[in-house]
Amino acid sequence: MQTIQIYNTYTRTIEKFEPLQPPFVGIYLCGPTVYGLPHLGHVRGPVFFDVLHRYFKKCDYKVRLVRNITDVGHLVNDADEGEDKIARLAKIEQLEPMEVAQFYTNKYHEMLNALNLLPASIEPRASGHIIEQIEMIETIIKNGYAYASNGSVYFDVLKYSASHNYGKLSGRVLEDLIAGAGNEARELEGQGEKRNPNDFALWKKAGPEHIMQWNSPWSRGFPGWHIECSAMSKKYLGDCFDIHGGGMDLLFPHHESEIAQSTACTSHNPAKYWMHHNMITINGQKMAKSLNNGISVQAFFSGDHPLLEKAYSPMTLKFFILMAHYRGTLDFSNTALQAAEKGLSRLMAASETLKTINPSAIENGSVKLLVDEAYQALNDDLNTPILISKLFELATIINSANGGTTAISEEELTLLNTHFDSLIFDILGLKTEASAINEKLDGVMQMLLTMRNEAKQNKNFALSDEIRNKLSDLGFEIKDGKEGSFYSIL
């Protein structure tokens, strides 16, 4: 079995990955709040954690991946007086809240499918786990770390801090939080109900304007911002599980508060490893709904956005994301996307070429090392850019062998056949996008290529060029190789 090292945000070090109960691996990912179309930024987490998921499976771990759907909505922290996002949209659009949530959940799933991501083992909805959340809040109150106030329940951060380190994950010091300049501008609703401004809500009493509300021991209301993840991860993965993941922007307060809630409830940090991916930026700034600079995934695939020079395919997007390391920011640009698009097609072409290679008595000498290095890159905190660079180097060898400028031994060919496609398709989760071509179309294309070659044999270049040009206009590219002619769809 491979030794995988991953960066643990909690300890800020690279650590050897050792499951709590091998071969089982429990992963909890913070999923989307379904109140809007997924934009480019929403893609990075699912894409990265899918590689992790796939690699673990490849290493024969039994993975349970839980990714929640937040359909209760988070409180809106502006003039909406704490009204919840989904409820607000519902009123505007005159729909049932659940209808809105379902609509955007479906959109989210469409995106995941387009990107060829493995489905989650469990995809729990916050609205379906109100009872679990209430039970957890009751335990936290019983343990003395939360208090009810005017129908709402707040987590007592000061009390918790007396015996625990609130702020360890996000690298914050409570005194700084209290003194933080940011707090001055934030006059939150219900601030007067709290013992301390840093206390956060576990349960909020609902006003009549809230469409989504539930009964609880404290009031008719709705759960707080962080408790859903704690309650659902606990229910499906236990008090302690292996990996908790999400975007870096969730570090504080979301994950910090999750740790506090779970610890107050079960006396354990819920996760052994905390993994956070960085943001996708646009012109150097985070892409976020609040900044209004997001490009929806839908628009990205159709090219229908002023910032897009063309449409990009789902696999191009995925490859673009994987060409950068997950802990660094990744800046959106058309030139970078187009570079990824071309690189990807080169890799895919090499995968096709590999099928036609015949082994030689002489060995190339680099294949085994490159394959080893590819896995080492994965083991080194999922370094997909290095992995991809190794794949490109292997692609060069495959192409050279095909062109006769290098040789590949039987043994090396076996190695390539075992690992090259496996890395591309099984672990990175890429797929060929030309699969839309059905067999009938392929038959027609082969016929046209044959006719064109006959014309070429007869030196009827006018006809052969006409065939090629017309096909080119229709979006087919013709390539003449040593083994005959091929086509690809542009």
Added chain:
RNA sequence: GGUCGGAUGGCCGAGUGGCUAGGCAAAGCUCUGCAAAAGCUUCUACAGCGGUUCGAACCCGCUUCCGACCUCCA
């Protein structure tokens, strides 16, 4: 204001105290009726200023610039 993270060749993006990242773009060559594809070759960078070192883009210090988080965020 506090905390943290960045600054790499035309572009995107890895990485490491001394040895080619990789992709895209560009140029030349091979192949070829032409083109494309493919192959080969070329292009050698690490914000600035000091310091440590035989040697630093990589370690340390300072400076400049950029970004993230500080109770909406993937």
